[in-house]
Amino acid sequence: NAGVTQTPKFRILKIGQSMTLQCTQDMNHNYMYWYRQDPGMGLKLIYYSVGAGITDKGEVPNGYNVSRSTTEDFPLRLELAAPSQTSVYFCASTTRTSGNWGQYFGPGTRLTVL
């Protein structure tokens, strides 16, 4: 199993550009999440999904969109990049087997908006 994979690892965007951060997991997890980590801070939830076709907002959803057409993929879309979106983005997934909520994290995408 590759676990949770994210692409790209690094990206520099200009203000106003758009991009999609890719996230894929091969563990057949129903639950997937996108977090952002600003410098010196903890992670904050952007969006999450409890299954294919179902998504919901987290704590900081403004400026982002998501979709979940398959169990494996959960892409995060930035439509009009702003400097405030400079951050490290982590995708995570989990399953509720045996009441276990332990989340598996991808390696992160470091995004800079200039």
Add this chain to the structure above:
Amino acid sequence: AQKVTQAQTEISVVEKEDVTLDCVYETRDTTYYLFWYKQPPSGELVFLIRRNSFDEQNEISGRYSWNFQKSTSSFNFTITASQVVDSAVYFCALSETSNTGKLIFGQGTTLQVKP
């Protein structure tokens, strides 16, 4: 509202010292999960431990130990005989149980272990 507080922003110790990282949480749920993650300088998040709210047994794993006390809403993490490789940011997190599994993270504690 749920909240996780790690009051220690940075801790610096000399190798072989013991160090305790504090975590205090707030939740109205009666059933919940607590986690510790390590983020080394390379940036990835490494899962360390998960605890259920109904299991207050303290746990020891090698040089790591965890002290969970519901009465004080604390879930502290101790590293015994610290090593330079323990230098990292450590995050405490709380998972609600409303069928979403969302994690609420503390701000993190940066641990620097000097040789």
